[in-house]
Amino acid sequence: MFKKPPQVKSSSNVKSSERRHLLTEICKQFHIKREDLTKDQELALLPAVTKQATYHSIQEHKGTIYFDGDERPTWFRVRDSHLYPTVYTLWRAGYLLPVILTNPFVISRIVGNANLLLPGCIPPFDKRALRGALVGVASYDSPTVIKAIGTCSLNLTQFDDVQDRQGTAVTIIHRIEDELFNLYEGETAPESVDNTFPKAPVSTEDVSTEDLTTETVAQNEDLSNLDNPASGLFEHNNQEDTEDIKEADPIEDLADTVEELAVDDLDNFFIRSFLQSVKTCKIDLPLSSSKFMSDYILKNLPKMDTKFANIKKTSWKKSAKFLKALEKMKYLTLKGKGDDVNIVTLTVPQDIIRDFVTHKTIEASKASGAANKKASETKMSVLSLYKPTNKSRVIFNKLNLDYQKLYPAHELKEIMNKYIKEADLASKKNPKLVALDSALSSAANISDSDISRDKLFPQFLKSFSPNYTILAPGATYDSSCVVKKGDPKKIKILTQTVLGRKKTTTVSDFEHFHIKPQLLAEDLKNKCSGSTAIGPSKHNPAVLEVMVQGPHGPTIIDYLKEKGVPISFIDFEDKSKSKKKR
Template sequence: MLPADTGFSARTPPCLLLPSSYQSSAMFAKAFKVKSNTVMKGSDRRKLRADVGTTFPGLSTENLAELMPSKEELNIVKVYAHKGDSLTLYVHNKNPILFELERKLYPTVYTLWRFPDLLPAFGTWPPVLEKMAGGADLMLPGVVLPSTGLPGVEQGRLCAVTLVGNRAPVAIGVATVSTREMLASGMKGKGFNILHTYKDQLWASGDKSGPPVIAPLETEASPEEDDEQHSPDLMLDTHESETQMKNLCLTDVAADKNRESEDIAVEEGIETTKDSENISPQEAMDVLLNQCFFQALKYKVKKSDLPLLTSSFLRNYLFSCCPEGEQVDIKKSSYKKLSKFLQVMQQRKILQVKELTKGVESIVEVDWKHPDIRSFAAPVSEPTASSENIDVGTEDFYQPPEIISLYGISAKMMPLFQESGQKKGNLLSQNDVRSMIISYVKKNELVHPENKNFVTVNPVICDCLLDKSEQHDITLLKWDDLVTRCLERMQHSHQVTFPGSSPVIRKGNIEPIDINVAQRASNKKVTMIKNLELYGLDPQSFASLLQQKVQASATCTPLPGAKDRVQVQIQGNQLPHIGRLLLDHFKIPRKYVNGLDLSTKSSKKK
């Protein structure tokens, strides 16, 4: 039995009771205070995994291993919510995967995006999400009634909330009444006490990735159906009503003014057009994208900014030109990808794009005398000189690329994967490799009959995974050793997916961001950072931001031995500042940053 202060004893499934300290849905609506952050011990990890499996029986052993990998770091973070609640967060790869309140475990949206069917789900409308993230509970008029009916739940059951058209959960909450009572009330009153949502502060403590698009299992009600009965405006808690009335009044005034102007136009014989109503959403996004693009080139980008990574241009320049209340989503435009849009602009000779490495492109030239740029007029007043400094440190649009390790099947390893229908050269994820190895072992009945932790070595495993010196001595392998040996002997590759771009697969493991401190003349030190481009970070912008933070001279110089690559060089030993910038601000995973341990070693020597 573990000590009581570890938080693992006597846990209660969250479907049974609402926390006694729970007062409102705004638990994570405001920032929380971190009390401690420690790495989880192996014994505690195993106990947590068992508790999660008991609490959520829908998770298989493989699911639990994927959620909490044995050989990857898992952190326990003790926090205080803004209203004083004491909680425990379980964090993997910087993302909170679970939180614990009064010995009850709850999944976060990051976990539910990987296992979307873990909890019974109720749908609602997209406008509802912002209100829930701000602290509103979900009212029953805001719940969408699917054609197949609502999930059957009892009062106090933990449930997920999804948006119409997407099965990826965006919130979790506790049902205040049973499904039978919901229907009996005519879908009126409060339906769920919301605990945690996408876009709240708990979500913001992770990598801030968005929900995936997961197709619904059933046909949901269309926005036109039951519009009056299930209006998003009706789902808010009573404390929102005053704000709703004010917004409603403003909307009515605006509508009256529009009707009045139309009446005047008709009286004067002017034909009114309603082109905006006839424009498709895709055409509207094309218009917005072009507007922000030309506005960024004319008013934001300077000649000294070039060359400029296309990802940095999108994040730090184009997005900042978007009108308030609107958002550029290239996937919803006719171009679908930023690279295709820039290719069209290059064909129009507005700019020139050059590929630095596979999947990483940079704008190297802009024709500011081009008629399309010169004739562009911003819809709102903008500075007439392109001297505005862009502080990448204040932008929230950066998201680190998604990096996935892939393993290629070589001719020697082919016999292990042949039964799974794989071919030589196929690329597999680590989970795929593990699943296929387990399938091979079970199909060939190689699990040791007396100890299921071991696998019997047959001739195929012997040839594929054992060295010549081991082939006469080893007859059994542990499961972990079996999978590890397999991964080590496969051909390593990696897949990088930048936001708004297609995945790019490269051979070998990705080079980490490398930080090095060198001694210069007169006993001066200088810190050098390279490989920022591989992670979508613009070295010039990074150098400018770093220079502002530490008040030291920073420059970008060509990287020796690497074509079209540069390294950032800054005076002094700036390892702590660089570490905070990369890990905390830009959310680069720690395993992709080399050299930060130098500061720890140097301090120990002192």
């Protein structure tokens, strides 16, 4: 199903009432008594911070993917089907599915987009492994670690021996290393998983095993009924779809309404944020509306749930309308037309500023938690590494050094000086001068007989092929780091005018700086108070870019700096400004 990368829209947090609905649905679908779950087991099934995002794929799959707070996919559903766990969830709750065992070679073929054939299975089979049932696939050497999930294409319980048998046993839906799995990086399969059921899902005195397996099959018929010839993952079923459409519980909806902040109160909070900014901050004018909102208004909002810190949740909906409302209150003066306005002067009466009582802000609460972080622990580092080429092979052979290893620049300088010393190439009269021999002349591509050391090393470095790795804040270089060839690309930020006067800002080439597209889109939506979208870059379709409505270049630069991206690796271009007429 996920052979090609799904086009995932930006994710949004699931409300507490929706999360309760999801957890109830999971417990009902997999026959779990919610009261039997411990807190850790409940969070393993569905994390406290759960996000959702819609997606579509090249094969015309459409559905919803659920993520945890680290953007790790935990569940997904296709169209209006039941929920299906990802392998990440099954590594924390292995008891959810019956397991079909196979051997490591077959697992490698499944990873290569193959289905599980009957001869590759290892009996005996779980009694729930009936046609249409959702099952997990694992290797016999780690039987509790599920590597793929799929639907049974055959009634596997009828087979005691699979030799000389033919047919597809399990049609794979999702597996390790597919494009759904690759949405998250940084977790490998564990050695073993605790697959002990929290408690017997159904009393054996009331319901027989056959009834239980029949119900399991019925709950998975919706997936086998999907008609998708492009992927060839599903089989057609002649039975009619009998899935009932679930209606929302009005009591839960009412509880959710109570949890929402009233629009009038939120409007008042934004006005208080403006007054607090004027009273406590030094504001250099003139200032663009986006810069003013991100640097002052959003940072000086009263301490609250961050999901409300969005101009779209107010009655004004847009930053420009909010500022124009302040202008009508004679608190400031604006210059510009439409949504592109600048704050020129602040005209708040002094008695209002004097009597205003300041409040604790969102930014202050964030700063208190991060005050102890050192600058070195919050900044990424770009490490340049160099690999020897044939030009320098002789030098490495004479010094008995590893020719295949990657070296940082300072180590190569030490190697060059060591070779100069052992070959006795330094001038007796002036040690800064070096008399080049054939090996060093070839490595540096210099024909001069004598050259100073400071001019020699840059030429010597050019004979090595460049590589790089980007270290996360606080990380150090080791063998597990991903090294890429060439020089690191800069993050490109482009503001341009589209469809007449509408301005957008796009960000690309950011993924190698450990920034996920979904997380970037969600953060920019909140920081810039504008809608965001994720899609392939127009210049290079293989690269994803995030687009946000409005001119937000400086705001995005500040965001990337907060993420630890060095300013030297950020490239900003503003094409939205019209050229002056002569």
